[in-house]
Amino acid sequence: MTADADRSGGCQCGAVRYRAEGELGYPHLCHCRMCQKAAGNYFMPLAAAKRQYFELTRGAPKWFQSSDLVRRGFCGDCGTPLFYDIPGTDFINIMLGSLDNPEAVRPVMQSNTDRKISWFHALPGLPLEPQAETPDREDAIAASNHQHPDHDTKSWPLGETS
Known part of the structure; x- marks a missing residue:
């Protein structure tokens, strides 16, 4: 996978895709x-992309003005959170889980830890399921998967021209 692919991403359904060149800050x-x-989660992983090196490559996000200072971009079709934007700055924050290769960007810090869930530190100690899915179930999910793949496609869903 190329470094360029490490910086592409999008929503679960593929309606919104983006690309950010260069390193992602903070x-x-x-x-x-x-x-x-x-995020609908215990935390939000994010990093800053310079606007001059950021582009939407498919579709457009919907925006929610979560405060007077910040708006949040998400897919209007599937609801995937994608962006944390402070208008007027030279960067836009990308939700790291929306990257095609989220493992390529490792967080270096945590912020706002006064709101961190009190038992979050205990998560690694939770018991693991012995087998997450049966092979039959994994095959059924794979055969009916409607999620966009972790790479750019010319059109989506596959077979459509748009």
């Missing part, structure tokens, strides 16, 4: 309550 985990709600 990759971190935000624990603030707004990020928790926006």
Whole structure:
């Protein structure tokens, strides 16, 4: 996988795709309550892409003005959180889980830890399921998967021209 592919990403359904060239700044985990709600999770992983090196390559996000200072971009079709934007700055924050290769960008910091879920530190100690899925179930999911693949496609769903 090329470095360029490491910086492409999009939503689960493929309606919104983006590309960011160059390094992503300040990759971190935000624990603030707004990020928790926006992610539907205990934290939000994000990093900054310079606007001059950022482009939407398919579709356009919907925006929610979560405060007077910040708006959050998401797919209007599938709801995937994609961006944390502070208008007027020279960067846009990308949600790291929306990258095609999220493992390529490792967080270097945590922020707003006063809102971090109190038992978050205990998660690695939770028991593991012995087998997450049966082979039959994995095959059934793979055969009916409607999720966009982790790479750019000329059109989506495959076979459509748009």
